[in-house]
Structure formats: C-alpha cells, structure tokens
Amino acid sequence: MGLTKSEIFSTEQNQLAQLLKALAHPARIAILQELMKSNTCICGDLVEELGLAQATISQHLKELKNAGLIQGTIEGVSVCYCINPSTWEMLEKETSGFFSSFKPAINCC
Amino acid sequence: MGLTKSEIFSTEQNQLAQLLKALAHPARIAILQELMKSNTCICGDLVEELGLAQATISQHLKELKNAGLIQGTIEGVSVCYCINPSTWEMLEKETSGFFSSFKPAINCC
DNA sequence: ATAATTCATTGCAATATTACGATTAATTTT
DNA sequence: AAAATTAATCGTAATATTGCAATGAATTAT
Numbered sequence: 144m145g146l147t148k149s150e151i152f153s154t155e156q157n158q159l160a161q162l163l164k165a166l167a168h169p170a171r172i173a174i175l176q177e178l179m180k181s182n183t184c185i186c187g188d189l190v191e192e193l194g195l196a197q198a199t200i201s202q203h204l205k206e207l208k209n210a211g212l213i214q215g216t217i218e219g220v221s222v223c224y225c226i227n228p229s230t231w232e233m234l235e236k237e238t239s240g241f242f243s244s245f246k247p248a249i250n251c252c
Numbered sequence: 253m254g255l256t257k258s259e260i261f262s263t264e265q266n267q268l269a270q271l272l273k274a275l276a277h278p279a280r281i282a283i284l285q286e287l288m289k290s291n292t293c294i295c296g297d298l299v300e301e302l303g304l305a306q307a308t309i310s311q312h313l314k315e316l317k318n319a320g321l322i323q324g325t326i327e328g329v330s331v332c333y334c335i336n337p338s339t340w341e342m343l344e345k346e347t348s349g350f351f352s353s354f355k356p357a358i359n360c361c
Numbered sequence: 362a363t364a365a366t367t368c369a370t371t372g373c374a375a376t377a378t379t380a381c382g383a384t385t386a387a388t389t390t391t
Numbered sequence: 392a393a394a395a396t397t398a399a400t401c402g403t404a405a406t407a408t409t410g411c412a413a414t415g416a417a418t419t420a421t
Contacts, residue, residue, distance in 0.1 A: 152302075160275075168256065222399090304411090
C-alpha cells in the first residue's frame, strides 16, 4: 500500500489535505515565511538563508508550486518566486472554516 | 535520507509543521469532522462511517492522539474520542497568524 | 468459565518523502 | 565563443506513510 484511498473521501477533504500537506514541512514553512518577509520575491537566496542543498530547496519549491501556493517567473538567469495570493486566500478561508466549526461540548471525555 | 533536518529550523516552524502534518490526510480530516459533528465522542463508529479497515482507523487515531489533537478515554469495552480543545485552539491561532502575516505586494511576479 | 465485543498492536507490502551529489539547460558575462 | 551563474532534473539512498490481515488484550455478556 502506501497509497491514500482518496476515492472514499470528498473533494473538499482531499483538497484541504493536499494543501495542508504542502505546508506540513518546516523547510516549506520557512520558505513561505521568507517569501512573506522579503516582498522582493527572492529566489536562490533561499539556499543560503535555509541550510539545505540547492537540489533540496528546488524540490520543495516545486512542491509548493504544484500545490499552487507559489508561482515563479524567470528573471534572466534567476527565478523569482512569490506567494500565489488566490490559493493563499482560499486555503486561509478553508482552514479557518475547518477550525472554527469546532464547538467544545461540556458532556465530553 | 528521508529524514527531515529539524535541527536547522526553529521550534515554532517544526511544531507548526508537525501539527499540520497530523491534519494533512483526508481520513484524519474526516475523523476530526466526524468528532466535531457528533459531540457524543463516538469511537468505533468511525470504522463504519469512513470506509477504512479498523486497523487503519486505529492508526490514524493514534497519530492524531500523538499530535495532541484528540484525546481518548476508555468507556467499558469501547473508547470515547474527542478533540483536545487546547491544542485545537493553539493550532487555530498559529495557522491564523501564519496566513494573515502575508501582505500581498504589487511589485511582485 | 466461555463466548463475544471492541480496540490496539504487530508484521508486512507498496508507495511516498526527504535529502543530496551530479548532471543538464538556459542565460549572462567576459 | 568560452566561462560563469542559476536553477531544474536525474538518480540514488534512507526513512516515513498508508493500508490491511492477523493477532492480542481487555471488558462485557451469556
């Protein structure tokens, strides 16, 4: 196995899980924080900023891009990355809705 | 490899990543939604509700419990699970803070 | 006491993830 | 054109995840 049975879950559940999974790694969180901090849309600076190999950073960027969380445009020799505002906002709303739908009960455990 | 280099990241980054990882699976999202819906803190009903084997559900519950997102108390033969309000609130705040710290720039990509 | 139930744990197979060195592709500088 | 820079991709190794059948432990019912 090792394969998620996505067919038994709703599209919403699968989508939320997939986006959260893209977020669920310290390196990718660090990358996103760096992209938020420097609105200059840095690129290879990430390799220096975090302590990971270039290939590793590139792989994480690819995952974030695949999830739609970031976008990159070629700028001469380097690539300029930044957060994709629409996906960001969408995920922000979805997670907020998910968390806030919990109403603590008194009669519980 | 296959091993995250957590030592190069901050405690906050690692913690957030770990909690999000616990959430980042459709089955676990479905379990949490079910726990939110039925404030009766159901237990083995989850096996019927979702279409996964008992062993698989048990494993997902264990992960959620390890992350501190849920808690379970033995109730005779069965086990009563429910959401851990403190961790839930903590994660809700952290993710909200993470998402809202993004301010879209005009001069970008 | 024996049988039934509920759930955790173990063991296993298939697949996914993380990380990196080496290479490649594309552009820029010299 | 040749060298340098930047980033993607390939290949590989180590580890993690997902899922389930089978078994085990604990409680309840007969």
